[in-house]
Amino acid sequence: MPPSVLIVEDEPAIAELLAINIKHAGYHPLQARDVNAANALVAEVLPDLIVLDWMLPGTSGLVFLRRLRADARTRELPVIMLTARTQEEDSVDGLEAGADDYMAKPFSPKELVARIKAVLRRRAPQRTNDAVTVNGLTLDPSTHRVYVKENGVQLPVHLGPTEFKLLHFFLTHPERVHSRTLVLDQVWGDHVFIEERTVDVHIKRLRSALKPVGYEAIIETVRGSGYRLTRLPLTNRMEKAA
Helix, strand or coil: CCCEEEEECCCHHHHHHHHHHHHHCCCEEEEECCHHHHHHHHHHCCCCEEEEECCCCCCCHHHHHHHHHHCCCCCCCCEEEEECCCCHHHHHHHHHCCCCEEEECCCCHHHHHHHHHHHHHHHCHHHCCCCEEECCEEEECCCCEEEEEECCEEEEECCCHHHHHHHHHHHCCCCCCECHHHHHHHHHCCCCCCCCHHHHHHHHHHHHHHHHHCCHHHEEEECCCEEEECCCCHHHHHHHHC
């Protein structure tokens, strides 16, 4: 499933233009004409990013943004604000309210797509198609391949779809401890109600898949806290693979 982008814009022509460009860039566009509709969509499925118009009928985009930042579930949700307001204090208000970026109308849809990519790369790197490498282990979302390079040869790692997403999340957030709840939200989605121990099962499968290339120990169990992807020294890895 491609990253979803919620467009909150009350002008149909602008909303449709944005949706076409966002879809063409490889994202899944969602549309809402006002804050009430946006609230309903966010409550149903949390998008990966919101493109939010400031001037909306009823509740303004700025008020909606402040509500998002006050809610633990949406506090870290990336938001790009769009507005016809060009005063410097307006952009300051938007950024201080928690916007990740700010674009004044009229704007180039191509530039907006570029900014969406930049914000996602910074705030949610696991939702991009950029290849990522940690300590010789490479995951490429665009080709859906995982491999280790040794002596110029690519050694493939065969993963199921859930293990692939799990590894992608860990590789894009190395050296951080993640609770099972956080992993469930980030990998499975916050509206999927499954047991936390499901994470343990998939971690075990991921380690088994990494074992043939000597990388099973790259995923550490942090007792009482969760899991962490660590940078295992190459000498230790080669000894384990031997």
